[in-house]
Amino acid sequence: MEATHEVTNQPPPLTGYDVFGADAALVEAVGRHAPAAAGAELPALGRLAGSAEAQRWAREADVNGPVLRTHDRYGHRLDEVDFHPSWHRLMATAVEHGLHAAPWASPEPGAHAVRAAKFLVWSQLEAAHLCPVSMTYAAVPALRTDAAVAAGWEPLLTSPAYDPGLRPPAAKAAALAGMAMTEKQGGSDVRANTTRAEPTGGGWYRLTGHKWFCSAPMNDVFLVLAQAPGGLTCFVLPRVLDDGGRNAVRLQRLKDKLGNRANASAEIELDGALAQRLGDEGRGVATIIEMVAATRLDCVLGSAALLRRSVAEATWHAAHRSAFGARLADSELMRAVLADLALESEAATALAMRLAASVDAAADPHERALRRIGLPLAKYWVCKRTPGAVAEALECLGGNGYVEESGMPRLYREAPLNSIWEGAGNIQALDLLRVLTREPDAVAAWRTEVEAAKGHDRRLDDALAAVTATLMSGDLAGLSAAAARRAGAGVGGPLGTDGAGGAGVGVRTAAAGVDGAGAPGQARVLAGHMAVLLQASLLVRFAPAAVADAFCASRLDARHGVYGALPAGLDTAAIVERATPEAP
Template sequence: MGATHEVTNQPPPLTGYDVFGADAALVEAFDRYGYAGDRVELEALGRLAGSAEAQQWAVEADRNSPVLRTHDRYGNRVDEVDFHPSWHRLMHTAVEHGLHAAPWATPGPGAHASRAAKFLVWSQLEAAHLCPVSMTYAAIPALRTDPAVGAVWEERLHGAYEPGLRPPAEKEGCLAGMAMTEKQGGSDVRANTTRAEPDGSAGWHRLTGHKWFCSAPMNDVFLVLAQAPGGLSCFVLPRVLDDGTRNALRLQRLKDKLGNRANASAEVEFDGALAQRLGPEGRGVATIIEMVAATRLDCVLGSAALVRRSVAEATWHAAHRSSFGARLADSELMRAVLADLALESEAATALGLRLAASVDRADDPHERALRRIGLPLAKYWVCKRTPAAVVEALECLGGNGYVEESEMPRLYREAPLNSIWEGAGNVQALDLLRVLAREPDAIAAWRAEVEAAKGQDRRLDDALASVTSVLVGGDVAGGDATGAAGQARVLAGRMAVLLQASLLVRYAPPAVADAFCASRLDARHGVYGALPAGLDTAAIVRRATPEAP
């Protein structure tokens, strides 16, 4: 065999770097909101996330999807999911660094913001394993709504990572999941049909029915919605009972997902499974809403992480690749694309960390109100923008970016998920309309946050005045969501961008703030569903819809 050709003009691997330290926007946001004592740990996590070893864990976990075993060799029902060892390495690291529960276990100034920074760093490595971590983090505020039931489980969720199905009291630590949606209802959880029949004292019930999506089915406990005699209620359902008996939760199959492949998502059946009611009967949505809010924050952080990782890959490639006799990074066209992507990343990071800081300041009415309105805005806009940003970054690598070895296809497959998870775009836009119609304190908090930058950029001031006129003079102000529903996405996008612009004007370098305000304040372009009002959309849809045979 002859000698191969010499390989030149190929970028070196992006390994051996500090994922945290290389991200100026994240470092600055952490310095504003986080706990300074966590910085050394965060830097260590950043170096691990950028190491070749950890990057290999991510590849192996993604390419060796979990495997469902419904029965053992003797025919006994076991309902277990087997994961690649690299999955467990990723999980161990996430839990070791407190991404699952640390701010709840050791609260203090900046605790949730610090955890958000860690989550954003570690998500850049491999996003799928952060599902069970996020579920656990989010379960704790829901458990706290009913201390009599939740206290025991919260203590268990503060522990170490110990996989496997064993009595929860015997484990070093447990993880939580969630099972809300059903085949016939999806986001409309009030259409759920799973039954909860009282069984003994202390709120215990027997659940019979199904869940179309069960997050992280190998976790130790799940928050579940079911129809009790008094209406839709929330329940705490252990995977293994205290006596070692496996609860009657049957794994029917694992979802064959577009991305997020290292994580197991399951269809499950409850066959008289034991569960304890959490919160008042008939108040299931109100009880679990804190869990939903916390997972929505993680969706924003996870999307910000995907954009940041994509920008890092694209800028690294452009800095080390030449074309037509010049570095790609020196090309005016390429530089315009990279700068635009960097703006998207910086704005997403700034908004995600700001909302995490509002959790730290939950005793402040302004912060509570800002979190209430800021989460649907950020969840809608940041998650909706992510797929386009990731594919643009992929294109910066040319054909190399379309090849699996580049890792860009994995990021792209992951990119749509956070927009779908915990309520897709329309759910967030409609949630915004509810806030605008019913919660004037939230509107005031949003306006105060944006106005903190008033007078520093005329374009921002003009955009704020335009949106404010809609809020105080349109159908929303009168409580009539019907007239505003068709434009809810436009309004959500504009309000989210104004929050981002205010943060960048106040805290980012002038070049960043100026470019963002020059390019983003209209917020009509870049997502679907933002057509002008007054169009015959029904006719267009009819023309495009196949007819039944």
């Protein structure tokens, strides 16, 4: 019977490698955006992320999820969440490497781009713990609305120490931030919030109400929206007050989520909780918008990381598994699928890093404007493409990919989250319409960025001309028809087909503005086209010719819908080789 237990033709685990160094697209992006700042820290983090020990932390944190303790044995309120030790190891590493708010305090050029690269590397290991890290990063620009409030919290939030536990701020070496905006009756419509804020004097209020989602409830401070006498207002709510008393934040239950299971997401009740006003009454959305922008960037980075990890696992498996007398990676059909997935991953990485670099150059009007329009485009497109790509990568492993031990099911459960968090697809599409209507500088920045590749690929030039004509004429139906003509028969649906179709959509731009009752119904089509053009421009300028050619052939000329249906004549072998991790 011993011979029946001999294990053959099974790929070795993808472990003991440098997650950063194995990602050619990310290495090159760091070289473009922060050439002097990366040093040895990124390779060191990459080696840790690829180690068997850290991969064990990720599994343990996911399997041993957070546990809510509302009361102690005597009936006293606790309102605490217990985490597995591996969660704390992941968190400590993230904070010590500055993935949280450290870049806001760094004088180094390219600090935000380097932080984005670290985020891409480390979240390939386990994505859930990056939620509190991301919210801490995003809280700082919002807190800077009020210099006095920021002065009290920013040194703790930017500290490179990890100091968990509920204690007064003065007793802590560092702090982490969260936010609680969503209510059960409103969701993304935060203006429907009913939580009340009653002034007590000196800029402090008592908040009473319910929050439907509060991620990372063990963090130290939260940005919260509530209805003050002057309208919807932003507040800074500490979990523990200066005198050591617990603030009146009651944890009702933890959400039982599809993925992101290592992170605690809670429903909370605010029972007269003390909070400090941030910004003017009635200006809550305007105050918190910088936090939303930063978390949207991290949604894009997180999805790019999921794409990259999935591609790494799929290409590694195909390089070490044989079927029908040949390596899977040498099969023409499999190679086409792997190359297609690699294109999706590389384009996502390039766009995410480009937007992260715009944070470093925020003093530049073009960079500010590009980030304004680029974030809803990337958040819509990259996050929406990720679940399908992860599913296709899982299929490359066959039945092994469906087994928990492979790690692919965890990636698959995580994949839809970033498209939902911080505004689902429709919210991003409507935000794009808002930009087109009110912010011509942002539209001009998008066009300038895409036109930087003009003249290098006819397909890109043609697609840009079609979208530009659409923006000027409002004929989205014509845009879809033009794409179909270029594609011939094609496979699947045109780019951004969600809700496409119909004529006379009534979009108009005369100084890059949009109006017309039909515009919202076509916003997803336009968002998809504009995002893909940004990606194509970046790849044409910076990626190897094989990558740029295949991306333009499949995403601009073809009606791309099914992975592996690439046009003939592309150098798929070169694309797959570039995406495959090397054996340690």
